[in-house]
Every structure is written in C-alpha cells, then in structure tokens.
Amino acid sequence: MNVLLVSPNIETLPDPVFPLGLAYVAAALRNNNIPYRILDLCFAEDYAASIQSAIDDFHPDVIGLSLRNVDNVSYPNYVTYLPFYRQVISVIREKSNAAIVIGGSAVALVPDLLLYHLDADFGVIGEGETTFVKLIKDLGEYENMQDFTGPRIVRDASGVFQDLDTVSFPERSEFDNRAYLKWGGMGNIQTKRGCPFKCVYCTYPIIEGKRIRMRSPKHIGDEIESMLQDGIDNLFFVDNLFNYPIDHAEAVCQEIITRQLPVRWSCYANPKFVTRQLIELMLAAGCTSVEFGSDAAHEAMLGNLGKNFTVDDLRNASAICGESGMSFCHSLLLGGPGETMDTVRQTVAVISDISPTAVICMIGIRVFPHTRLFHIAIEERVFSPEEDFLKPVFYLSPAIENEILPFVEEFSKKNPTWIFPGMNINMNPGHQRTLRRFGIKGPLWEHLKKGRFGRRG
Numbered sequence: 211m212n213v214l215l216v217s218p219n220i221e222t223l224p225d226p227v228f229p230l231g232l233a234y235v236a237a238a239l240r241n242n243n244i245p246y247r248i249l250d251l252c253f254a255e256d257y258a259a260s261i262q263s264a265i266d267d268f269h270p271d272v273i274g275l276s277l278r279n280v281d282n283v284s285y286p287n288y289v290t291y292l293p294f295y296r297q298v299i300s301v302i303r304e305k306s307n308a309a310i311v312i313g314g315s316a317v318a319l320v321p322d323l324l325l326y327h328l329d330a331d332f333g334v335i336g337e338g339e340t341t342f343v344k345l346i347k348d349l350g351e352y353e354n355m356q357d358f359t360g361p362r363i364v365r366d367a368s369g370v371f372q373d374l375d376t377v378s379f380p381e382r383s384e385f386d387n388r389a390y391l392k393w394g395g396m397g398n399i400q401t402k403r404g405c406p407f408k409c410v411y412c413t414y415p416i417i418e419g420k421r422i423r424m425r426s427p428k429h430i431g432d433e434i435e436s437m438l439q440d441g442i443d444n445l446f447f448v449d450n451l452f453n454y455p456i457d458h459a460e461a462v463c464q465e466i467i468t469r470q471l472p473v474r475w476s477c478y479a480n481p482k483f484v485t486r487q488l489i490e491l492m493l494a495a496g497c498t499s500v501e502f503g504s505d506a507a508h509e510a511m512l513g514n515l516g517k518n519f520t521v522d523d524l525r526n527a528s529a530i531c532g533e534s535g536m537s538f539c540h541s542l543l544l545g546g547p548g549e550t551m552d553t554v555r556q557t558v559a560v561i562s563d564i565s566p567t568a569v570i571c572m573i574g575i576r577v578f579p580h581t582r583l584f585h586i587a588i589e590e591r592v593f594s595p596e597e598d599f600l601k602p603v604f605y606l607s608p609a610i611e612n613e614i615l616p617f618v619e620e621f622s623k624k625n626p627t628w629i630f631p632g633m634n635i636n637m638n639p640g641h642q643r644t645l646r647r648f649g650i651k652g653p654l655w656e657h658l659k660k661g662r663f664g665r666r667g
C-alpha cells in the first residue's frame with residue numbers, strides 16, 4: 211500500500227506553518243514500514259502539476275490530506291480554505307482511484323460536513339498516528355479499494371496516546387525545513403496534548419481532548435537536539451498553553467538550559483500561571499516572547515468568555531514580562547456574549563495601559579459546533595442548529611455590531627502595535643516577506659515597532 215501524504219495548507223499569514231501533524235503521521239507510517247511520500251503544497255509553484263507528478267511517480271493507493279484550517283476565523287474579511295481543498299481533491303480524483311483520507315484539526319471540528327463537502331472517502335478524527343495506520347492496514351485487506359464502503363468517519367479511542375513519550379518524533383526529513391525557517395521564521399514542537407480549560411468558544415478540548423498528557427523533558431530535549439542538527443534553531447511550542455502546568459514548563463526550560471541547547475522560541479501562555487521564576491527560566495532557556503490568550507481585560511467579559519483569570523492576573527503577568535525584558539503580546543476577542551462598547555473601551559484602556567509589545571485583536575468569534583458558545587448562540591437565536599458551520603459563522607454581540615468597525619478604524623490610526631487581522635490593519639504581507647528575507651526569525655509581532663509595518667495588508 212503506497213501512501214501519499216499531502217499538506218494543502220498554503221496560508222502564509224501570519225506565517226507559513228510547518229505541518230507538524232502530518233510529520234507525526236509520517237513517522238507512524240515509517241515505523242510500520244508503510245511506503246509513503248510527502249507532498250507539501252505550501253511552497254509549490256503549480257499545485258495541480260505537483261499533485262499530478264506525485265501520483266504518476268508513486269501510484270498511491272491511499273492519499274492522506276492534513277486539513278489544518280477551515281478558515282482564518284477573522285471577521286469581517288474572512289478567508290475560507292475549503293474551495294482550495296476541493297480543487298486539490300478534484301485534481302486527485304481526475305488522476306487516481308486512491309482512497310482519500312482527510313485528517314487534522316479541521317476534520318475534528320466539522321467531521322461529517324467536511325467529509326461530504328470535500329467528497330473524501332474517510333475522515334479521521336483526532337490523533338492520526340495509530341488510527342490512520344490501522345485504517346491503511348484494513349484497506350490493504352481489500353483487493354479493490356472501491357469495495358471498502360465510504361464515505362466514513364473513523365475515530366478510534368485507542369488512537370489517543372496516554373504516554374506521549376512512546377510517540378516517535380515527527381518525521382521532518384522529507385519536508386522543506388529551510389523554507390519554513392526562512393519564510394515562516396520558525397519550526398515547531400509540541401510538549402503536551404489536551405486542554406482542561408473551559409473558554410466558551412474554544413475548540414482545543416475538542417481537537418486534543420480535555421485531559422492533559424505531557425511529554426517528559428528528556429524526550430522534548432532529545433527532539434530539540436535533533437531539530438538543531440537539522441538547522442532548526444528557532445521554534446514555536448504549539449501547546450495550547452506552554453505554562454500550564456507550571457512545573458512541567460519549568461522542567462522543560464531547565465532541560466534546555468542544562469543541555470545548553472542554542473534555541474530561540476516562543477509560545478502561548480495563560481496569565482494566571484505566570485511567575486517571575488518561570489519567566490526568568492524561560493528567558494534563560496531562549497524564549498523570546500509569549501502570547502497571552504487574554505481575550506478581554508474586563509472582569510465580566512472574562513467571566514462571560516469562561517476565562518480562568520482576572521484583570522489583576524493580566525496586569526501581574528504583563529508587569530513580570532515587562533520588568534524581565536520578555537516581549538509579550540495579548541490576543542483579544544471583541545464581541546463575545548455581553549460585550550458593549552463600554553466593555554470594549556475598558557478592555558482597550560486596560561491593555562493600552564499595560565503596554566504590551568503588540569496586541570492581536572479579533573472582532574467577533576468564529577463559532578464551531580460542540581462549543582458552549584454554539585449553545586449560547588442557539589439560545590440567543592443568533593443562528594439555528596441547522597446553520598452551515600462550514601461557512602465562517604461569527605458571534606458578534608448585537609450591542610456593538612454597528613459601532614465596532616468604525617471604532618477600530620479610528621483607534622488603529624494612532625495605535626500601530628495593535629494588529630486587526632480581520633481588517634488587514636497593521637499587518638502587511640510585503641513587509642513580512644522583506645523581514646524574512648533579511649533573516650528575521652520568530653513571530654513578527656516581536657518586531658512591531660511604531661510605524662514599521664505600515665497600516666494595510
């Protein structure tokens with residue numbers, strides 16, 4: 211059974227992102243002696259020609275696509291990736307009878323809808339390492355692939371690893387790591403899976419499960435060493451939260467420090483679990499910046515969004531970063547349940563007062579099924595359960611819907627370190643390319659100095 215693994219993620223904002231999930235799946239195929247090849251479309255000049263030649267050269271029996279993003283969750287100028295995925299699959303169908311299997315976070319969020327919309331044969335929900343290998347072996351027992359009835363969603367509970375140290379490192383060798391480092395500014399690595407927190411809109415527990423499973427610092431240190439050998443010296447810890455549990459984060463930093471690994475990195479963090487000791491350890495371990503998923507800086511709004519921290523926690527974490535010399539950024543979500551222009555103004559005032567290196571501010575919240583926000587939106591009759599969730603569907607508090615966009619237009623003129631991805635404000639792909647061409651690494655918001663990026667994308 212020849213398996214072609216395809217990454218059709220060609221989004222380059224805020225950066226091209228290395229397809230870590232597919233690299234994990236590749237390692238699982240390698241371990242099981244299943245012949246496979248990688249086709250990463252991120253830097254392909256002609257995606258259709260690349261697909262056609264991969265099929266001609268390798269004659270795959272199964273083609274696995276890693277679907278990371280459904281859309282860019284940005285309002286009002288959203289981008290949806292589904293038309294491109296459909297094109298990719300239609301080029302595959304023209305050339306090949308291979309079974310098409312889709313996996314990745316997008317599939318976990320809208321499995322059936324995506325499976326039918328994309329005309330795939332199988333959708334794998336959750337961790338792909340064991341589930342996909344089992345599916346390939348099952349398919350191998352059918353002489354004619356068409357006899358295996360699809361379309362079908364596959365979710366195998368045993369596919370969820372309890373001990374992540376038993377999972378092989380992602381197989382990165384067949385990807386263009388240098389291109390990701392150059393144009394994306396970093397590689398990526400995962401220290402844990404799962405999220406126990408209860409943010410009302412959040413999809414992370416759906417994608418990774420609610421229970422946290424951690425890798426040992428030794429296992430992580432070994433992987434960083436192997437990445438360094440491949441020249442990947444700048445990375446992003448893709449954990450939903452790097453700094454929870456705090457003792458695990460400290461142990462990972464300590465491992466990097468003890469081994470003297472020359473690596474620079476960045477991560478997501480929760481303000482509640484920030485201590486001076488942790489931030490100092492992170493700096494000593496090469497961390498250049500942290501991004502707080504703060505969402506709001508207003509007590510009632512933090513409660514409405516299901517956050518587990520207070521405005522004081524936000525101030526405290528920011529002060530520690532500021533005093534220690536750690537670049538930090540707050541991501542905000544304006545327009546959740548209960549938001550008014552007063553709560554928006556208070557959030558904006560507090561965050562401005564904290565003076566972070568940058569702010570990434572989304573307006574409206576993309577709603578996915580099975581989140582609490584989905585139920586709130588149904589109760590408030592914002593939309594019906596029959597809504598088409600493949601389309602970018604946003605919750606935007608009715609109390610701000612008329613005023614928020616003009617407010618942002620005005621506010622952003624005087625605040626160049628505030629990025630509004632949904633309005634293409636203070637992010638500029640031209641400058642992004644220039645900075646990367648000059649070898650700037652890490653998240654570009656770290657370098658967002660007044661006026662440096664220009665206003666519009």
Ligand code: B12
Nearest residue numbers: 231274276279280281282313314315334337338342398448
């Ligand atoms: C870290 C992260 C980022 C970082 C990435 C940094 C970096 N250099 O890596 C940054 C900040 C850059 C980022 C940006 C964006 N992100 Co983001 N990000 C994440 C996050 C937290 C982790 C992703 C990750 O690496 N996971 C670890 C890997 C190992 O897991 P995995 O990919 O899911 O793979 C496993 C399974 O899915 C499966 N699998 C994967 N592929 C395949 C293939 C087959 C065939 C099979 C069978 C199985 C399989 O097996 C894998 C191993 O177990 C996720 C949330 C989450 N928890 O998933 C959001 C997430 C992926 N991001 C999301 C989005 C929307 C974006 C942006 C569009 C946001 C924006 N407007 O800027 C951009 C897009 C960037 C791009 N170029 O694609 C969404 C995507 C879903 C959606 N709503 O459409 C997510 C799910 C968060 C959310 N809001 O729901 N992101």
